[in-house]
Amino acid sequence: MSTLVEIRDLWIEGRSDETWSPIINGASLTLNKGEVLGLIGESGAGKSTLGLAAMGFTRDGVRISKGSVTFDGIDLIAASAAKKRELLGKRIAYVAQSAAASFNPAHKLIDQHTEGPVQHGVMSRAESMKDGIELYRRLRLPNPEEIGFRYPHQVSGGQLQRAMTAMAMSCRPDLIIFDEPTTALDVTTQIEVLASIRDIVEQFNTAAIYITHDLAVVAQMADKIKVLLKGDEVEEADTRTMLAHPKEDYTKSLWAVRAFERPQKPAVYTGATPVVSVQNVSAAYGKIPVLHDVSFDIHEGRTVAVVGESGSGKSTTARCITGLLPPTKGVIEFDGQPLPANYKSRNKDQLRQAQMIYQMADTALNPRKSIGEIIGRPVQFYMGLTGKQKRRRVEELLDEIELPAAQYFDRLPSELSGGQKQRIGIARALAAEPKFIICDEVTSALDQLVAEGILKLLARLQDDLKLSYMFITHDLATVKAIADEVVVMKEGKVVEQGPKHDMFVPPHHPYTDLLLSSVPEMDPDWLTNLLNERGVDNIGDAAVDKMS
Amino acid sequence: MHSVIRIILQRLALGLLTLFVVSVVIFTAVNMLPGDFAQAILGQGATPEAVEAIRKDLGLDQPPITRYFQWLGGAIQGDLGNSFAQANFASFVGADSGVRTTVAQQIAPRFANTMFLAAVTACIAVPVSLVLGILAALFRNSVFDRATNVTTLTSISSPEFFLAYVLILFLAVLNPLLPSLSNIFEGMSFGERLEKTLLPALTLTLVVTAHMMRMTRAAIINLLASPYIEMARLKGMSPMRVIVKHALPNALAPIINVIALNLAYLITGVVVVEVVFVYPGIGQLFVDSVKIRDIPVVQACCLIFAAAYILLNLLADILSILSNPRLRHPK
Numbered sequence: 001m002s003t004l005v006e007i008r009d010l011w012i013e014g015r016s017d018e019t020w021s022p023i024i025n026g027a028s029l030t031l032n033k034g035e036v037l038g039l040i041g042e043s044g045a046g047k048s049t050l051g052l053a054a055m056g057f058t059r060d061g062v063r064i065s066k067g068s069v070t071f072d073g074i075d076l077i078a079a080s081a082a083k084k085r086e087l088l089g090k091r092i093a094y095v096a097q098s099a100a101a102s103f104n105p106a107h108k109l110i111d112q113h114t115e116g117p118v119q120h121g122v123m124s125r126a127e128s129m130k131d132g133i134e135l136y137r138r139l140r141l142p143n144p145e146e147i148g149f150r151y152p153h154q155v156s157g158g159q160l161q162r163a164m165t166a167m168a169m170s171c172r173p174d175l176i177i178f179d180e181p182t183t184a185l186d187v188t189t190q191i192e193v194l195a196s197i198r199d200i201v202e203q204f205n206t207a208a209i210y211i212t213h214d215l216a217v218v219a220q221m222a223d224k225i226k227v228l229l230k231g232d233e234v235e236e237a238d239t240r241t242m243l244a245h246p247k248e249d250y251t252k253s254l255w256a257v258r259a260f261e262r263p264q265k266p267a268v269y270t271g272a273t274p275v276v277s278v279q280n281v282s283a284a285y286g287k288i289p290v291l292h293d294v295s296f297d298i299h300e301g302r303t304v305a306v307v308g309e310s311g312s313g314k315s316t317t318a319r320c321i322t323g324l325l326p327p328t329k330g331v332i333e334f335d336g337q338p339l340p341a342n343y344k345s346r347n348k349d350q351l352r353q354a355q356m357i358y359q360m361a362d363t364a365l366n367p368r369k370s371i372g373e374i375i376g377r378p379v380q381f382y383m384g385l386t387g388k389q390k391r392r393r394v395e396e397l398l399d400e401i402e403l404p405a406a407q408y409f410d411r412l413p414s415e416l417s418g419g420q421k422q423r424i425g426i427a428r429a430l431a432a433e434p435k436f437i438i439c440d441e442v443t444s445a446l447d448q449l450v451a452e453g454i455l456k457l458l459a460r461l462q463d464d465l466k467l468s469y470m471f472i473t474h475d476l477a478t479v480k481a482i483a484d485e486v487v488v489m490k491e492g493k494v495v496e497q498g499p500k501h502d503m504f505v506p507p508h509h510p511y512t513d514l515l516l517s518s519v520p521e522m523d524p525d526w527l528t529n530l531l532n533e534r535g536v537d538n539i540g541d542a543a544v545d546k547m548s
Numbered sequence: 549m550h551s552v553i554r555i556i557l558q559r560l561a562l563g564l565l566t567l568f569v570v571s572v573v574i575f576t577a578v579n580m581l582p583g584d585f586a587q588a589i590l591g592q593g594a595t596p597e598a599v600e601a602i603r604k605d606l607g608l609d610q611p612p613i614t615r616y617f618q619w620l621g622g623a624i625q626g627d628l629g630n631s632f633a634q635a636n637f638a639s640f641v642g643a644d645s646g647v648r649t650t651v652a653q654q655i656a657p658r659f660a661n662t663m664f665l666a667a668v669t670a671c672i673a674v675p676v677s678l679v680l681g682i683l684a685a686l687f688r689n690s691v692f693d694r695a696t697n698v699t700t701l702t703s704i705s706s707p708e709f710f711l712a713y714v715l716i717l718f719l720a721v722l723n724p725l726l727p728s729l730s731n732i733f734e735g736m737s738f739g740e741r742l743e744k745t746l747l748p749a750l751t752l753t754l755v756v757t758a759h760m761m762r763m764t765r766a767a768i769i770n771l772l773a774s775p776y777i778e779m780a781r782l783k784g785m786s787p788m789r790v791i792v793k794h795a796l797p798n799a800l801a802p803i804i805n806v807i808a809l810n811l812a813y814l815i816t817g818v819v820v821v822e823v824v825f826v827y828p829g830i831g832q833l834f835v836d837s838v839k840i841r842d843i844p845v846v847q848a849c850c851l852i853f854a855a856a857y858i859l860l861n862l863l864a865d866i867l868s869i870l871s872n873p874r875l876r877h878p879k
Binding site for chain 2: 055057059060084085086087088089090093094096098101102103104105106107115116119120150151153154
């Protein structure tokens with residue numbers, strides 16, 4: 001096998017406030033023709049930067065300070081911009097994390113597809129169009145003849161991600177960089193995209209660098225894996241060796257995250273009044289119905305996980321409980337008392353009892369207020385504490401979430417990491433001393449190790465304060481870790497509910513089964529086996545359609 | 549497509565409502581001007597009887613509300629009333645010829661001239677601004693970018709009459725290429741008309757270019773951090789293509805709005821330039837009419853100005869909507 005990409009001792013720096021700080025410290029890698037390398041690490045590990053550097057590309061404010069990048073004998077660092085443009089798109093292509101943001105909203109898919117081949121002089125527009133339709137077909141996009149003539153906003157996320165893979169293939173490149181191509185997708189959609197990418201890369205014998213933070217995903221895709229931590233290379237080995245015998249402690253800790261699981265709590269005695277009881281709730285946005293007859297109970301000190309794909313009505317249910325979206329039918333009871341449908345008609349105590357923690361801690365915290373003010377606000381509003389008492393209470397809360405008060409009280413949200421911000425979100429919810437907290441995808445924007453820390457914190461708080469959680473998530477590993485009971489939702493309906501141990505043991509509702517079986521496992525043969533089991537033409541969409 | 553038509557109809561209705569509100573404001577404001585036509589024309593030696601007679605003749609003795617609705621009713625039917633200044637007051641001596649000049653007759657040729665000047669200016673200024681804006685975005689932070697910025701900012705910051713005299717100095721006096729006076733009359737050939745209009749049009753170009761060019765540049769640069777622009781670069785597209793093909797189509801909405809605003813300015817705000825070049829546009833007529841309290845003409849001019857603003861902004865809204873594929877092609 002001949003070498004396609006060779007990176008030697010590469011140092012990359014990024015600029016922040018007038019100084020250059022290191023992003024990549026002396027990374028090296030070799031990629032042969034037709035080989036797939038998995039790059040894994042947490043956010044901030046420099047995966048994307050390294051992936052782009054393999055294309056000879058750096059983002060604004062980033063520079064290569066030392067080292068070499070060679071592509072098929074061409075020195076990409078010394079090459080002129082024009083020379084690099086000749087290679088980009090034609091011999092080296094890129095598939096971005098969010099296809100929805102990376103397709104130009106102003107042009108049709110097929111026009112964006114043919115742009116590369118036409119501009120690089122590889123094919124005529126007509127040829128490339130025909131080829132594009134053929135690629136769409138191979139990537140199993142629905143209506144391959146017609147889908148290219150749509151605008152990006154008219155196509156779903158999973159389909160866009162495949163269209164982007166087709167676009168990357170349009171010039172038949174030697175190398176494709178996949179930058180977290182499935183991170184933004186639901187598990188069921190992810191499978192189709194993974195299978196499509198794997199097939200097409202095999203068919204055309206394309207080399208690829210596959211960037212992700214999800215080990216199980218990379219296990220399906222890569223021939224060999226490289227682990228990065230804060231710009232340093234941790235280790236590299238072929239996939240099977242890496243999965244079976246990780247050498248470094250950091251790699252082992254990544255492998256171990258998925259093992260966190262709370263012990264099962266004893267069953268609630270029958271007849272106990274649930275803290276929150278959702279009874280036959282239906283709701284609509286305008287005239288479009290989104291929830292149909294949803295019912296479930298949440299008991300004291302318990303966690304109910306609500307799972308489902310995006311658009312299944314999980315967050316809408318939360319909006320109904322908090323009174324942001326009054327249901328069209330049904331009632332919500334709190335401690336056995338019906339709550340007014342609209343939050344405006346609820347009294348302060350009713351509002352206090354149910355708090356919320358949001359997915360994006362970034363946008364849920366006021367960037368201009370200090371941590372002390374953010375947490376102090378509900379302390380004052382609900383508890384009526386001011387001055388010294390208020391400060392003491394905020395310090396207690398910071399203590400509770402394991403952030404030293406002396407250090408964090410006066411900081412701004414922008415000075416915290418993602419996990420720390422999420423902790424502030426938790427402290428703000430606790431400040432109201434609620435009985436019940438809705439956690440809306442609170443860990444899905446976080447790295448696995450950080451997410452595990454948040455889950456452990458939430459579990460401890462639940463034990464200490466007898467809190468009840470409604471835990472909205474699409475990640476079944478999280479469900480396994482923290483839930484007592486599970487509610488599975490699909491298209492605004494509850495398709496299955498029950499204690500966690502029942503949910504993870506067959507027989508399931510077919511939809512639960514589909515969700516469960518779609519969660520990638522660490523076994524490198526998992527995807528192949530699964531596709532064989534389902535039959536290649538029966539994956540994803542098709543499978544869902546068949547069941548409903 | 550239906551949603552687009554609905555949005556357009558909504559905007560149109562809103563535009564009409566705005567025009568109505570503006571008509572009330574115009575009428576009130578004009579009535580608050582000190583003195584009236586009768587006093588202005590008769591001068592200091594006027595007898596109260598004569599003033600009263602003229603007021604009665606012109607309907608100024610009616611209560612304002614009645615006059616407003618008479619005026620509005622006429623305006624809706626296209627009748628903007630008769631000009632006071634051109635009225636024949638011979639009726640006082642019993643010799644009324646019965647001929648009166650309507651406001652429409654007086655405004656029409658002036659308005660046509662103004663539109664001609666605005667059109668010529670737009671034909672020069674809009675392409676120049678767009679090209680300069682695109683080039684400035686392409687070569688951002690270069691010497692070219694800075695030079696363009698400084699030049700256009702200097703020209704927008706200088707008083708219009710000063711720019712006009714500088715142009716006259718260079719293009720009419722030192723190098724007699726263009727006439728310095730724009731005396732336009734009916735029956736001129738298009739070529740002659742264009743030649744006479746060119747200098748005021750160039751002056752106005754200097755005035756409006758900066759705004760449009762800077763918005764073009766800013767709107768494009770604003771998008772350059774988008775993932776789809778990075779994608780275009782990673783497809784190996786040339787910088788020019790990235791900007792023209794990938795950034796510009798998404799930057800159209802703000803650019804269109806600024807162009808509309810400047811075109812409206814060209815129709816309504818060019819009195820100074822008209823005076824310098826003695827260009828017979830609507831601006832001069834407006835100022836003269838205010839001076840002699842020729843209320844029907846003043847009101848009609850204001851209404852036309854307001855309508856121009858509303859129509860151009862409406863047009864900009866519609867074009868912005870059409871430039872957005874999400875609205876053009878709903879899911």
